[in-house]
Amino acid sequence: MSDHDNDTGIIAKLRAPWQSMLDESPKAVRTFWVVSLVLLLLIAFADIFVHHHEHFGIDGTPGFYSLYGLGACVVMVLGSKFVVALVLKRKDTYYDD
Template sequence: MTPEQDHWLVRPASIRKLWAGFIVVLALTVLADLFVEHHPHFGIDGTFGFGAWYGFISCVAMVFFSKGLGLLLKRRDDYYE
């Protein structure tokens, strides 16, 4: 495949634009938290950007858990042979 035929999602310029667009959308989503009235049940869930940082920490925890689970459950390449 020649560079002229490359899909638009693999072009470096398109990738940079997508990253910039995603960052802007995520930042606007967190900033929208300023205009929402919170009704916290536990105190900490009323802090600014709680959903964003809680979601990020949860995602990181799931990745580490899955890596550990993979180490526990993995088998040799020739396990079924």
């Protein structure tokens, strides 16, 4: 049961930023997500048909750009939010006094 709770926890967290828009027009949000996910999969699997001219080896791997884009962003966001912010973040009134 705890697993299930956890799931709803994550989904609730993911839903939260959308709440305002969901209230207004749930259909539009749903359409946005469905279309996006379809596009994501289509474009990732396009690599099966498209030959990339590789320069370094790994950039020829199918799906490389998708994974690299996703991964790089996750690393950058988490790095900024949990490492850089730890040291350099201040209240926005810091310089005011």
